[in-house]
Amino acid sequence: MPRQLTRRQFSFASATAVGGAAVLGPGALPWIKRADSGRSRRNSLGIALVGLGSYSAGQLAPALEETEQCHLAGIVTGTPAKADSWLAQYPHLEGHVYDYGNFDSIADDDAIDVVYVVLPNSMHAEYTMRAAAAGKHVICEKPMAVTAAEAQTMIDACEAAGRSLHIGYRLHFEPHNVEAMRISRERDFGRITYAQTEFGFRLGGSADQWRLKKSLAGGGALMDVGIYAIQAARYVIGEEPVSVTAQEVKTDPVRFAEVDETITWQLRFPNNCIASSQTSYALRSERLFAAGNSGWLELRPAFVYGGIAGKTSRGPMDLPQVNQQAKHMDGVASAILAGKTLSIDGHEGLRDMRVIDAIYESIRTGQAATI
Ligand code: NDP
Numbered sequence: 001m002p003r004q005l006t007r008r009q010f011s012f013a014s015a016t017a018v019g020g021a022a023v024l025g026p027g028a029l030p031w032i033k034r035a036d037s038g039r040s041r042r043n044s045l046g047i048a049l050v051g052l053g054s055y056s057a058g059q060l061a062p063a064l065e066e067t068e069q070c071h072l073a074g075i076v077t078g079t080p081a082k083a084d085s086w087l088a089q090y091p092h093l094e095g096h097v098y099d100y101g102n103f104d105s106i107a108d109d110d111a112i113d114v115v116y117v118v119l120p121n122s123m124h125a126e127y128t129m130r131a132a133a134a135g136k137h138v139i140c141e142k143p144m145a146v147t148a149a150e151a152q153t154m155i156d157a158c159e160a161a162g163r164s165l166h167i168g169y170r171l172h173f174e175p176h177n178v179e180a181m182r183i184s185r186e187r188d189f190g191r192i193t194y195a196q197t198e199f200g201f202r203l204g205g206s207a208d209q210w211r212l213k214k215s216l217a218g219g220g221a222l223m224d225v226g227i228y229a230i231q232a233a234r235y236v237i238g239e240e241p242v243s244v245t246a247q248e249v250k251t252d253p254v255r256f257a258e259v260d261e262t263i264t265w266q267l268r269f270p271n272n273c274i275a276s277s278q279t280s281y282a283l284r285s286e287r288l289f290a291a292g293n294s295g296w297l298e299l300r301p302a303f304v305y306g307g308i309a310g311k312t313s314r315g316p317m318d319l320p321q322v323n324q325q326a327k328h329m330d331g332v333a334s335a336i337l338a339g340k341t342l343s344i345d346g347h348e349g350l351r352d353m354r355v356i357d358a359i360y361e362s363i364r365t366g367q368a369a370t371i
Contacts, residue, residue, distance in 0.1 A: 045333045046073025047139075048096070048112045050103075050127055051119040052082045055141070059305065060118065061090075063325035070333035074112045076103055103127070107134035114139060114336065116168075116329075120216040121223055122146050128154045132161035137336050139329070141168040143227050143356065144349030146218025151353040155346040165346035166332045169231065172344050173327035175319040176299050176310040177232070180288060183312070184236045189295030193273045195236050196289040197229035199303050200262070200280030211281075213258055220259030222356060226279030228303045230355045233267055233275035236290040236297075241267040241275070241355060243370050246362040251282050265359050268368075 047070050049056045064072040074096035077083050083097050096111055106112055115131035116139040117124050125145050131138045138158060144167050145151040158165040171177040184192045200221060203211060210216035217223060234240065246265035250256050262280040269275070278285065288302040295313035302308060305324060310317035335342045358369040 043069065043337060045070040045113040045137075045336060046111045047071065047114045047116050047329065047333075048074030048076060048098070048106065048109075048136075050076040050115055050117050050131075051123075052077045052079065052086060053118065056116075056118045059325045060116065060329070061086075063323055063329060066323055066326040067330045067333070069330045069337060070114065074098065074106065074109060076100065076106070076115075104130060104134055106131070106136065113137060114333070117141060118168075120210040121218045122216050125150045125154050128165065129157040132158045132163045132165070135161065135163065137164045137166075139166045139168060139332055140346075140349070142349070143218065143223045143353060144346065145353055146223070148350060148353040148357045151346065151350040155350060158346060164332075164336055164341050166335075166342060167344050167346065167349040168328065169344040169348065170305075170324040170328040171228070171231070171303060172342075173322065173331055174308060174324050175322060176308045176317055177235075177288075177302070179310065179317060179319060180232075180290065180297055180299060181235050181238075183297055184238045184290065187292070189292030189297070189313070191271075191273075192236050192238065192290045192292045193271075194291045195233050195273075195275040196277070196287065197232040197236075197275060197302075198278040198285045198287050199225040199228045200278065200283050200285045201225065202284060203281040207255060211259070212255065217259055219356070219360070220256060220261055221279040221281040222260050222263050222359060224281075225303070226263060226277070226359075227352055227356065229277040229279055230267075230352050232288045232302065233277055234351065234355075236288065237269050237273050237275060239269045239271070239273065240351065241269050241371050243268045243368045244355065244358045244362055245368045246359040248363045256281065260363075263359065263363070265362070267355070 047064065049060055052075060061072060072090060075086050075093055076098040078100050087093055096109060098106055115136040117127045118141050119127060121143055124140050128138050128140050145154060155165060211224060244265050244267050246263055248260055248263045250261045252261060261282050264278045267275040286301040286303055288299040290297050297312040299308060299310040306321050331342060354371055358371045362369040
């Protein structure tokens with residue numbers, strides 16, 4: 001029988017997959033933190049959230065109430081009213097509030113070990129590099145950059161500064177996705193040779209939001225949620241794609257004048273494995289399907305914060321729901337504390353950016369693009 005993780009067996013440790021070489025320079029870890037919110041700060045890293053939008057406020061800050069190896073230690077915002085309301089809710093942040101102008105002085109703030117960049121996509125590179133120059137470890141939201149070339153400069157900057165760079169790939173801590181990775185790796189159904197991955201939603205909101213502006217978003221649905229479909233195809237097939245063909249359609253060319261709305265693409269992997277994928281800002285779809293020659297797995301929904309469900313050709317998956325953001329941040333913090341990087345590092349983010357670049361190239365040329 002293939003091993004399937006049960007609710008009880010699934011643990012934080014099983015999802016972290018800590019690996020790789022030590023990346024931290026000497027003196028990187030202020031081990032004893034001020035006990036400013038009542039919890040012991042020993043062995044807990046201080047995280048500063050940069051950009052207090054919906055993901056920081058709705059997901060990350062609440063998750064930092066549940067983490068054990070990191071805690072909210074600072075905020076960076078361009079909106080004074082947000083600084084006031086966050087200080088009212090988190091009084092221990094007094095003295096650890098920054099704006100985009102004085103951001104670099106975070107270098108002198110020993111309460112902050114890690115800067116978590118949660119800004120519009122085109123701002124990720126600048127704040128990642130400034131954070132590393134300030135001597136901080138970095139977590140950067142997906143997509144890590146707006147081009148692969150930009151992603152490489154971020155990796156170089158963090159390596160030069162001796163600071164770790166991790167990407168906000170929370171699904172590497174989500175039990176159903178972790179189980180899909182395991183099934184592929186351990187070949188429960190033989191080698192996975194075909195995958196279908198899709199993630200789309202209807203983007204509401206005003207026409208002047210940053211997600212609709214190329215200068216801030218870099219791209220549209222592909223950068224925002226299509227990246228999950230790329231990731232999933234890569235982690236269930238377990239190899240790196242070599243080429244892609246892609247097609248774009250727009251059902252609303254006015255609203256989506258600057259960024260992509262709906263894209264389908266086909267990734268070709270070595271050994272004739274194929275993934276067929278889709279993303280959209282116009283329609284909701286969310287699925288991960290993968291097949292080998294003796295069975296299949298399906299997650300639907302596959303990528304949301306909660307309620308992910310899975311089954312295989314052998315039956316349903318019985319796995320717990322977890323706070324993905326808390327697991328992700330604790331996983332990164334524990335790796336940093338151990339002097340290691342996780343597999344969800346800048347190089348992993350770069351692999352996805354190379355695929356994104358190739359998808360846009362294929363749309364532009366109408367030809368298959370090499371990755
Ligand atoms: P929001 O629009 O809700 O928040 C972005 C924040 O960035 C703003 O509230 C603002 O914060 C700050 N900001 C600074 N400059 C600008 C600018 N010129 N225009 C707009 N905002 C600016 O976005 P999200 O929180 O949804 O997304 C932020 C990042 O997180 C994106 O890269 C996105 O892809 C990623 N994300 C990841 C998710 C995941 O599941 N991993 C889920 C959701 C988002 P302030 O006022 O404090 O300066």
